[in-house]
Amino acid sequence: MRTRTAAATTIGTLALLTALAPAAQADTHKGDTTFTSVIFSRPTVTVGVSAAQKLTVTATAKDGSGIKNIWGGKILSPDNHVILADSADCTRPTSTTMKCVWAYTLEADRTDYADLRNSWAGTWHFNAEAGAYDGDYYEMVDSASVKVRRYAKLTATQATPEPVAKGGTLTVTGTLTRADWNTNTYAGYASQKVALQFKKSGSTSYTTVKTVTTDSAGKLKTTVTANAAGTWRWKFSGTGTTSSATAAGDGVALK
Known part of the structure; x- marks a missing residue:
């Protein structure tokens, strides 16, 4: 049997609504109602500045008397902004369980209240409430989470001069930027530690040579001694709000 939940009624105008939610609390429940699983598709x-990213959340609730309905099905940003589902689809796998799938669209370049803002990056929480036929319930508030991060980019690594004399000095440059969801542009990411890595010709792996901090515009510049031919690249590990990034390498020969 296929049924629709209250979450499904948010399709349309309400699905695009973003509002300020109450401060996060712990999960609460009564009786034997529980969520047996909550699975994020990612x-x-x-999220960058233009392409929309899709996310689905699949949750299964169980109670001995059977699940009457699952309400809510929303995700909350770190500063408690709500994004409702584009769609919700629920089934009853057994007489005691209900399984629902909610679909969300995350995008910085939207024309509605669900347009992402920089302050929303970080750990998001899934909220839903399952109600049973016997009056038991389980309200999920903070036990299921997903990371939503701003997309970072590193420009192609530039190492000069090319070729370089063995034992000579190489100047290596690059730029680290990340998505600015407030302006829908990529902006320099300042004061971030980025690894400069080297892969010797004939090798299959990179080794970190040093760590360099970006300037106020996200730019990177350092010098190294060229003792062997090979490829240089920048690698950023990411942060709690921003993705990792790896630059295209620049091969340098010795003369």
């Missing part, structure tokens, strides 16, 4: 959603 553990981390990385």
